[in-house]
Amino acid sequence: MFPDEFDYERADSVADALDRLGTHADAGREVELLAGGHGLVPALKARERTPDVVVDLAVEELAGVEERADHLAIGALTTYADLADSEPVRGRAPVVAAAAAETGDVQIRNRGTLGGNLVEAHPASDPPAAVLAADATLVLRGPEGERDVPATDFFRGDRETAVGTREILTEIRLPTAGSTADDAATDSAYVRHTHPATGYALVGVAAVLERVDGVVTDARVAATGVVDRPLRLPSVEAALSGDRPADALDEAVAVADADVDADRLRSDAYASGEFREHLLETYVERALTESVE
């Protein structure tokens, strides 16, 4: 499989990339931004996408993790492998490290990036669920400057996001503050059932439970693979809040599919929408159980 012809341009800064996006958009040319390439290149080869121009975001400062006062700043071009290995991420946002470690395979993790993944917004990918459960804020830069988009507003549909045609996702901010009480703890897990053919999640669930003295003060639970976009499960979260996880587990699992829109269920030859809903219950239970183990 060979991609159709396109022009390739390398942008060496975000400003340079934004200029190029603007120039090409003004001229009516279709542009794709290239990050790690593991969403775009297969799509080019399959000719699902046939842009006029590919702008390679070759910006070194967009790769890496920075520890700030109340959050971790993940550069959009940080690879899955670097995320999974990052001590600050493993320590302060372990659900994201866990999902990154499960994404794809060794070769994909060496090359694919968190920012590229989120903008691709594959409905069964692992990191989006973790980013939702981590309560991330996504930083978009455009010609008018920066804007912050909460992860909960970012995913708009199957491969649809809040990113405008003249914008670039530059940073993912993961809050790390939490409660400072002596007996406070944050527990998390990412679990999934892997689709045997695609390697994506058939159903994946990320859970982050903030607790004081064992009682849940804030629960964030998110799922991928079930419907056309990753989603938070507020009914599950509400069932957990104010209780010890073990005491609220049955109630939480019972409402696992309460926030699932049946019209948007994904299905394929391997798993029907109904089966995915069934798996969601199981994996919500596993994520919650594994979080507090």
Added chain:
Amino acid sequence: MADHDITLTVNGTTESLAVESRTLLVHALRDELGYTGPNVGCESGKCGACTVSLDGDAVKSCTVLAVQADGSEVRTAGALAESGDDLHPIQAAFHEEHGLQCGYCTPGILMTTEQLLDETPDPSREEIRHALKGNVCRCTGYGNVVDAVETAAERVGTGPDESAEDD
């Protein structure tokens, strides 16, 4: 659609060539430069037969544009052995453990194994299977592949394997 002049260091040799924007690294290596270590299997980034080392990381060379790799260092399975009589310990282990049948996937598996053993010198069988998730083999059923990686792990770092000369 202008061509791009790029320079790659492949298995220690500096190579300069002109590529189209759409040329994939695997095709630049095989068709333009004659490095036939990476094979073209599924062409969709799943099978891993095209795995090479790019600046030290195992990557699928069918999912990288050649122009993206400009200035990079590439190692293919062809760089593993000093010569045909002097196999790399990983290759020797695959030979002895019957870790291949048709051999099409093998160059990719060798390159992924090299990175695994570099990072995890003494992997468990589970870790080996996890590391080789991105390398599909249709012949062996993987049992012998895992055996081969275990055997290789015992020897890597001890230099070329003498027993390979007995065949």
